[in-house]
Amino acid sequence: MNDALDVALRLVIVFVVFLTFPLIVGQTEHKVMAHMQGRLGPMYAGGFHGWAQLVADGVKFAQKEDIVPAGADRRIFQLAPAVALLPYLLVLLAIPIGPGEGAVGEVIDAGVFFVLAVMGVGVLGSLMAGWASANKFSLLGGLRTAAQLLAYELPMLLTAASVAMAAGTVSIPGILDAFEWWWLPWQIVGAIVFFVAGLAELQRPPFDMPVADSEIIFGAYTEYTGLRFALFLLAEYAGIVVLCGLTTVLFLGGWHGPWGADGLGWVWTLLKAAVLAFVVIWLRVTYPRLREDQLQKLSWTLLVPLSLAQIALTGIVKVVIQ
Amino acid sequence: MAASVPPTRPRIPGSGLARGLAVTLRTMTKKTVTEQYPDVQPDLPPRTRGxxxxxxxxxxxxxxxxxxxxxxxxxxxxxxxxxxxxxxxxxxxxxxxxxxxxxxxxxxxxxxxxxxxxxxxxxxxxxxxxxxxxxxxxxxxxxxxxxxxxWTVPAPPALDPAAEEPKEIAAARKTAEKLAAQQEAQPEVQSPTEPHADEQARAAEQPTRPTGESKQQTDQPRQEGDA
CATH class of the missing domain: 3.30.70.3270 (Alpha-Beta Plaits)
Known part of the structure; x- marks a missing residue:
């Protein structure tokens, strides 16, 4: 009975985090993006600086009619948003926020494997949507998503493997337990490659070729309306939370910090993830969209070699210090 | 802009990317120029054509x-x-x-x-x-x-410090001065022009926006007795 209560409590907490953090990131994006462009952003909804803008957006989406095109593959079309969104919820379960068993949804021994495998599933949602919509723009978007997934999954896996090599374990809490501050300069290339590849996998600007709204009308999401479209958007922001959390725990030392009392490690984790989320927004505002060929070129000629070099460096240092 | 950069200068790879990030970050720290119109009335210049x-x-x-x-x-x-x-x-x-x-x-x-x-x-x-x-x-x-x-028309903006005197004021002042000089030259004659001079002086005092009286005097029936 006590175990069941414990599990239920953990699930509820993870679920609440899953529902609120993406909204916080989204609202931050509204405001940060606006100020970076010399605007104010939402100012009305909720009264104080438009804090309830995303709630209002949600209400709007919920009121819209849920349309399934006549030529669409009905069941796949309706299932796709869930496939896009749920993997991020599962990944969130495995991200530890502080030291010890109490600060992680579920300790998974092969955590890195689990996390990367499940994150890959999320992209399937876009592929399903692209194919099932029976729309030319959606199909184009789906194909671009597939190409991007192939190109960027590889450097992401390689750099995650580099960290696992350094720690000698694939368990995420294990990696964090082994973390030392000098891992930061040691794994910095891997961290950057992981973060950039993660951005590309989330199809965030500047890697948003698959959803490029000005040329292929939001790609795979062209035919979606109402709540299902909102779920796709939520998946994007949940993806940001997950990516920032993963980068934090794999490369930035999670709850380790230069100072701070015991038991406050989770503050460091949240702080690092928040800074990374800001960087995600910052990059979106600053850079224009990469063309499809530039996108592929960046991955195959820059990120993959860099991640291989990082693995080699990790191996050499690991052998030397032993 | 690109031409102004000397082509011989060595370029650090990625410096353009960093400069882009700097631009957005600097803009974020600046005050925005958005006017929140329905809540805050805009500060319009006096010559606005509303x-x-x-x-x-x-x-x-x-x-x-x-x-x-x-x-x-x-x-x-x-x-x-x-x-x-x-x-x-x-x-x-x-x-x-x-x-x-x-x-x-x-x-x-x-x-x-x-x-x-x-x-x-x-x-x-x-x-x-x-x-x-x-x-x-x-x-x-x-x-x-x-x-x-x-009633919502604002007062005209003040003249520049060294600006020329407005023509209406100049003309009125010149006439008033001339009449005053005449009066001093022959003070014993209480001439019938005196009320007229007063009127001119009054016009000189308040001419920034010509008001109804000063402009409409041509319409009013002349005081024949004065002439």
């Missing part, structure tokens, strides 16, 4: 504004009235009386030609701009509404 006000007393129904209006949005109706002679044996005079003065702001293109062309300063720009209507016919403002706008 709406046209009519100072009816100055209007002589000369119709110049209506004729010059490029899109014919000014409607004027008037009739003639006969003013009886002010003194016995004098001549009767006729004057125009304004019956209707309306501006259709649905047609108006805010060129300001009517205001420029008015020889008696009867039309003025006002910075008020919140007069949207749900019916296009309500955009035709009749004379009472145009009169209301008149």
């Amino acid at each position: 709406v046209i006000g009519l100072f009816e007393e100055n209007c002589t129904v000369c119709m110049l504004c209506a004729r010059e209006c490029p899109d014919w949005c000014i409607y004027i109706d008037s009739h003639k009235e006969t003013v009886p002679a002010a003194t016995p044996g004098g001549r009767e005079r006729s004057r125009n009386v304004l019956d209707r003065f309306a501006i259709d702001f649905a047609l108006c293109m805010y060129c300001g030609i009517c205001i420029e062309v008015c020889p008696f300063d009867a039309l003025f720009w006002s910075p008020e701009f919140e007069y949207a209507e749900t019916d296009i016919r309500d955009l035709t403002h009749e004379r009472d509404k145009l009169r209301e706008w008149m």
